[in-house]
Amino acid sequence: MTSAPPPRPVRVLLADDEHLIRGALAALLALEDDIVLVAEAATGPEALAMALAHRPDVAVLDLEMPGADGVNVATSLRTRLPDCRTMIVTSHGRPGHLKRALAAGVRAFVPKTVSARRLAEIIRTVHAGNRYVDPELAADAISAGDSPLTAREAEVLELAADGAPVAEIAARASLSQGTVRNYLSSAASKLGAENRHAAVRLARERGWV
Amino acid sequence: MTSAPPPRPVRVLLADDEHLIRGALAALLALEDDIVLVAEAATGPEALAMALAHRPDVAVLDLEMPGADGVNVATSLRTRLPDCRTMIVTSHGRPGHLKRALAAGVRAFVPKTVSARRLAEIIRTVHAGNRYVDPELAADAISAGDSPLTAREAEVLELAADGAPVAEIAARASLSQGTVRNYLSSAASKLGAENRHAAVRLARERGWV
DNA sequence: CACTGCTCATGACAAACGTCATGCGTGGGC
DNA sequence: GCCCACGCATGACGTTTGTCATGAGCAGTG
Structure with a gap:
């Protein structure tokens, strides 16, 4: 972290329907000199369009957005822009959502209770090709188990x-x-x-x- | 606004259960030189305790928090700390919540879709003793009318x-x-x-x- | 091939539910 | 003081449910 700066910054797309939060996050991520925000979106379809236009390295998607939720966007991105890593942030960490997200190829699933610094770290982790799942949510998902419903x-x-x-x-x-x-x-x-x-x-x- | 800067900055309490958002908001508000953040809280009871301890001019409260929601905190503050102006920010703008909030003496009701700059303006508005209600929410509240239920x-x-x-x-x-x-x-x-x-x-x- | 699990259906019965008429008491408004 | 709105209750009625037995077609698995 204190050694040589990376030659190319991580290009990030940020999608969240709440301007207040999106703007605030954008400001915080801008403080990290190895992360550059290349696009923002407020809805699912917009996120998809922006991603296709700007080809970010990592797409940070809110789970609940009008139009199409984060997991749907991630699913589309998986085929339309395979090089783009996707991650989900959410207020409501339901176990089933995590499962659905992982099935859609999402690389990280993060609750909004983490700090911005931590989020930046996770973005780097994801960019490096690794995965990240919030430990608490993971535990919930395991204890909740699979849906018994047909x-x-x-x-x-x-x-x-x-x-x-x-x-x-x-x-x-x-x-x-x-x-x-x-x-x-x-x-x-x-x-x-x-x-x-x-x-x-x-x-x-x-x-x- | 562009004239002489106010002699004393607005002392603000920020309460939101999502660290990510609270931290981000704190960072943005810190950019405004006439606003100073004196306390943060992640739950309703914590917000109340922090307010009593730090006596802010304005308390910015998230509507949905564990322990006690923003309106409940506002109600308590109204009697325990009458000089403190309260305002609510929320993701979900239900008409009834606005009514409830206004009845509790809340001075502003703002959806999280506003920009941070706008939020800062509203904080100043509230500090000056005025009220602010998001126009769209107000329209919804009026068209929804009062509850017909006994x-x-x-x-x-x-x-x-x-x-x-x-x-x-x-x-x-x-x-x-x-x-x-x-x-x-x-x-x-x-x-x-x-x-x-x-x-x-x-x-x-x-x-x- | 037999077996199992999912899908879809029918019919029947008891319990839960929605609706209505009716009644009584109580408190506020004229 | 009368009336009305509301809170609370009961009983009765038909409808909507939850539940169960039963069965047929159709996939996948051992």
Whole structure:
């Protein structure tokens, strides 16, 4: 760190929908002389477009953004810009999100509770080709385990998320009402929930929907 | 603004549970030479304690914090430290929260989508004794209107939030099951929801619970 | 090939839920 | 003092649910 400065700085894209935070982060990262911010974005699609235009080394993506969330952007970048390393920062560290992110080829998953200095270090780590996962989130993810839900159970549960009656869920999923009730029932019992609404809540907490 | 600099800088307390954002904001505010950060906090109770210890002119409080949310802290400060002006910053601008905040004597309500420069201006505005409310949030709050729910309807709805069955809600509220169902029914019809679960969702969106 | 697990469906039954009518008490407004 | 809005309750009704048994088609695995 105190030895010879790197010949070429890390080119970074920063995507976050909150100007206040994005601006503040940009200012802090600008203090690091081996990191240069080449683009900023406030939405998922914008992040993708900016990345394609500016070809950063590392894309720092907020998890929750309008348009497309960080993991979706990372997935697109993986094919459209394979040399670009992606990392996710987030306020809400749900275990399931971590899994989803890693599956999408994300190299780092960081909660917003870290310091800016630490974030800069992680950017360097990622740029060097390594991975980083917040230890606490990793522990949560391991203890939460995999989703016990089958694909259809998860799908039906998601459609039930806004409190819609079974008839509507059935129509939207093109299933019979009886089938929908069966899936909801098995999903709820797998999650140890009293009813589908509590099941939705639990699945959400664990990032399984 | 471009005239003589103020003789004494604004003493500011900054409370946010995300280190990354708090640190970044602190750095940005430090650039403003008429603003000095006298304390930082990561939780509601900590914010209160720090405020009492350092007596800032303005307390900048995040709405969502562990322990006690920004509005609760503001309420406490109003009585414990009346000279301290409070302002709320938040990611999620629900109309109801704005109402609640203003009722608690908060002088400004700002979404995190503003720029740091703007935030600094608002801090000065608040310090000067004026108020500031984000125009867009204000419009939302006005169009959303007041909660049509009675106290008990809101209370029962809140207990129903986690998907608990009527029997459990009745037990927790010390009401009969029939009464609970009546309240839930009237609340749902007032909100135009199909059932209590959708009603909970709607009420949450509008900040009425 | 047999076996297992997922998908999708049907029918039936009990429990939970939404709705309505009705009633009583209490406190504020005119 | 009367009336109305609200809080609280009960009982009854039909509908929506959760649950279970059962079965058929279809993938993947040993």
